[in-house]
Amino acid sequence: MAEQSNSGHSSMMEGVANPEPDKRDRQGRKRRQEGLRIGENRGDQILYLRTHVYSVVLASILIYRLACYKRFVQYVNFPQLPSSLLLGHLKVYNDITQRRSLDRDHGKYNEPLYEYNMFLIHDILGRPTLVLMDFRPICRPVVFIACHEVAEQISRPTSLFRTSVPKVDLGYLKPVIGPTSILSAEGDKWKALRRTFNHGFSLQHLLTLLPTILNKTMIFVKHLDRLSESGAEKSLVSLTVNLTYDIIGAVILDIDMDAQHTDPCQRGELVRAFTDLLDAYWDDKIHLPWWFNPFGELRRRRLGKRVDTILKSIVRRKHEEQQQAHRTGQKTQSLPSSIISLSLQDTPVLSQEVLDRTCDQLRTFLLGGHDTPSATLAWVFYELSRTPRSQSAVRAELDVLFGPGTDADAVRTQLASPAGPELLSRMSYITAVIKETLRLHTPASTARRSPPGTGLVVRTPTGENLNMDDVIIYNCNSIIHRDRVIFGATADNFMPERWLDDSNNKTSIPPTAWRPFERGPRACIGQEFASIEMRIIIAVVARQYEFSKVGLGELALDATSGLPILRHDARPVDGIMMKVKRVKEDDL
Numbered sequence: 001m002a003e004q005s006n007s008g009h010s011s012m013m014e015g016v017a018n019p020e021p022d023k024r025d026r027q028g029r030k031r032r033q034e035g036l037r038i039g040e041n042r043g044d045q046i047l048y049l050r051t052h053v054y055s056v057v058l059a060s061i062l063i064y065r066l067a068c069y070k071r072f073v074q075y076v077n078f079p080q081l082p083s084s085l086l087l088g089h090l091k092v093y094n095d096i097t098q099r100r101s102l103d104r105d106h107g108k109y110n111e112p113l114y115e116y117n118m119f120l121i122h123d124i125l126g127r128p129t130l131v132l133m134d135f136r137p138i139c140r141p142v143v144f145i146a147c148h149e150v151a152e153q154i155s156r157p158t159s160l161f162r163t164s165v166p167k168v169d170l171g172y173l174k175p176v177i178g179p180t181s182i183l184s185a186e187g188d189k190w191k192a193l194r195r196t197f198n199h200g201f202s203l204q205h206l207l208t209l210l211p212t213i214l215n216k217t218m219i220f221v222k223h224l225d226r227l228s229e230s231g232a233e234k235s236l237v238s239l240t241v242n243l244t245y246d247i248i249g250a251v252i253l254d255i256d257m258d259a260q261h262t263d264p265c266q267r268g269e270l271v272r273a274f275t276d277l278l279d280a281y282w283d284d285k286i287h288l289p290w291w292f293n294p295f296g297e298l299r300r301r302r303l304g305k306r307v308d309t310i311l312k313s314i315v316r317r318k319h320e321e322q323q324q325a326h327r328t329g330q331k332t333q334s335l336p337s338s339i340i341s342l343s344l345q346d347t348p349v350l351s352q353e354v355l356d357r358t359c360d361q362l363r364t365f366l367l368g369g370h371d372t373p374s375a376t377l378a379w380v381f382y383e384l385s386r387t388p389r390s391q392s393a394v395r396a397e398l399d400v401l402f403g404p405g406t407d408a409d410a411v412r413t414q415l416a417s418p419a420g421p422e423l424l425s426r427m428s429y430i431t432a433v434i435k436e437t438l439r440l441h442t443p444a445s446t447a448r449r450s451p452p453g454t455g456l457v458v459r460t461p462t463g464e465n466l467n468m469d470d471v472i473i474y475n476c477n478s479i480i481h482r483d484r485v486i487f488g489a490t491a492d493n494f495m496p497e498r499w500l501d502d503s504n505n506k507t508s509i510p511p512t513a514w515r516p517f518e519r520g521p522r523a524c525i526g527q528e529f530a531s532i533e534m535r536i537i538i539a540v541v542a543r544q545y546e547f548s549k550v551g552l553g554e555l556a557l558d559a560t561s562g563l564p565i566l567r568h569d570a571r572p573v574d575g576i577m578m579k580v581k582r583v584k585e586d587d588l
């Protein structure tokens with residue numbers, strides 16, 4: 001009954017509350033269906049999540065395997081230090097750099113740090129033909145070539161690359177050399193630039209510039225006199241940098257850069273702007289990508305623009321003077337034969353494009369023309385100062401050529417005379433000194449890259465073929481130049497005699513083993529110029545001044561014999577701090 005009444009009551013109630021009896025069923029069904037759907041959704045979600053987890057795990061495994069492949073398999077044939085999965089060789093490289101910095105308690109390095117780090121790494125690996133350093137994710141892997149046979153395969157023209165393996169992207173240098181520089185150009189653009197400037201850098205033209213180079217050298221001599229009188233210590237590099245700036249400014253632009261002004265604030269506007277620009281690079285020895293230091297990059301661009309503006313106004317002025325001379329029928333002979341006037345002589349209208357391109361080349365010449373010769377000259381005087389045998393041989397050669405007892409002025413007069421070129425060509429010991437200095441302290445090299453899939457294969461002396469596509473290839477000349485197989489047990493010693501014609505050693509040194517200017521079509525356009533410039537400066541200075549190193553790398557005297565002891569361990573990385581003493585007139 002109760003059940004009945006309950007059910008009756010409830011049916012009544014339902015009848016009242018829900019006038020459509022089917023609706024309840026429908027709602028129930030709907031709820032069930034929704035329940036099912038929720039159930040299904042939850043199932044879907046779990047499936048979805050599971051799929052996601054599986055995908056993430058799978059992707060991680062793939063990335064891990066790819067990373068393992070790239071780090072440990074891809075370049076397994078290349079000699080290298082143990083690599084770390086995340087940082088490749090960056091960590092070990094950093095450890096070596098730290099150790100070096102601790103070893104030598106000094107601030108600024110003179111030489112490219114990476115080259116000297118490579119010495120250590122090359123030694124640790126047992127001096128292989130080449131060494132791979134995996135610097136990813138900062139930059140692509142670099143293969144350091146440590147043997148001249150392989151270096152030559154990179155720099156010579158081949159059927160694959162008509163003008164040798166292409167250069168790496170030199171974008172980091174753009175603020176200095178501009179976007180169309182001969183240093184970074186490739187293909188027809190590079191060929192056209194080289195054609196334009198080849199004549200300006202030819203021996204025939206350079207010999208007409210002897211008086212210009214001599215004039216600037218005499219200012220350097222005055223600085224040395226002042227130092228000798230005061231007894232002050234000075235960085236020789238700072239002096240040679242200013243000297244070579246002055247020379248390159250006069251040779252390429254026919255302007256006085258005033259770089260050697262006694263008051264640094266009175267130096268010319270161009271040299272000050274260019275120095276500021278290069279200073280903005282001093283802390284970046286391994287050319288980190290721009291995103292590592294965006295503010296530094298912005299600063300470089302701003303300073304680069306300043307240099308460009310100054311140069312453009314000089315070029316416009318020079319071009320106008322040249323055109324004026326043509327219009328008034330002035331003989332071209334009386335015009336200064338600077339490299340800029342030679343390159344613009346067939347350009348009646350200076351379009352924006354020609355102006356931009358010309359300035360990029362001038363900036364490149366300013367860089368190449370001061371940086372490497374100044375470092376080499378400082379090393380020459382350092383090596384001579386610690387090698388009395390070579391110093392005497394240089395002086396003896398100068399005595400024969402210019403007469404004993406002749407001073408800087410007399411040497412200058414003779415070199416500026418028509419006999420100058422002949423005197424230069426007879427400086428065989430001095431040329432050997434320069435060659436030997438460039439062997440031991442090579443200031444530059446080349447970095448190349450073959451695009452992926454090109455098929456650049458090099459053959460090592462042991463007959464191994466290695467594919468070099470897509471890595472940065474760096475001809476590590478500082479290692480190549482000290483190869484004991486070529487230079488024997490004296491590879492680390494300063495021995496100019498090895499380059500003399502009567503030396504047995506010379507015949508056994510293959511030409512490809514000495515490459516400070518690099519070789520092949522992309523070899524240095526300024527090598528003849530640098531050689532003439534350095535011979536002149538040595539001829540004027542070497543007999544009249546005595547240099548002695550102070551601080552790092554200085555000479556110690558043997559307590560019993562009084563002779564200098566060479567301290568090979570110490571490299572002067574301090575700008576080559578020197579004391580200068582004028583040799584007494586009677587001793588000349």
Ligand code: HEM
Pocket residue numbers: 167182183184194248364365366368369370372373376443444445446447516517518521522523524525526527529530
């Ligand atoms: C001791 C002195 C010098 C040394 C050791 C030296 C070394 C070198 C090296 C190794 C290269 C090849 C760079 C590369 O492949 O990326 C080069 C190229 C170049 N150098 Fe020099 N250089 C010296 C002096 C000069 C001078 C005095 C100038 C100009 C005034 C100059 C201008 C150039 C130019 C324009 C290039 C690019 C050539 C091209 O790609 O066609 N260099 N130099």
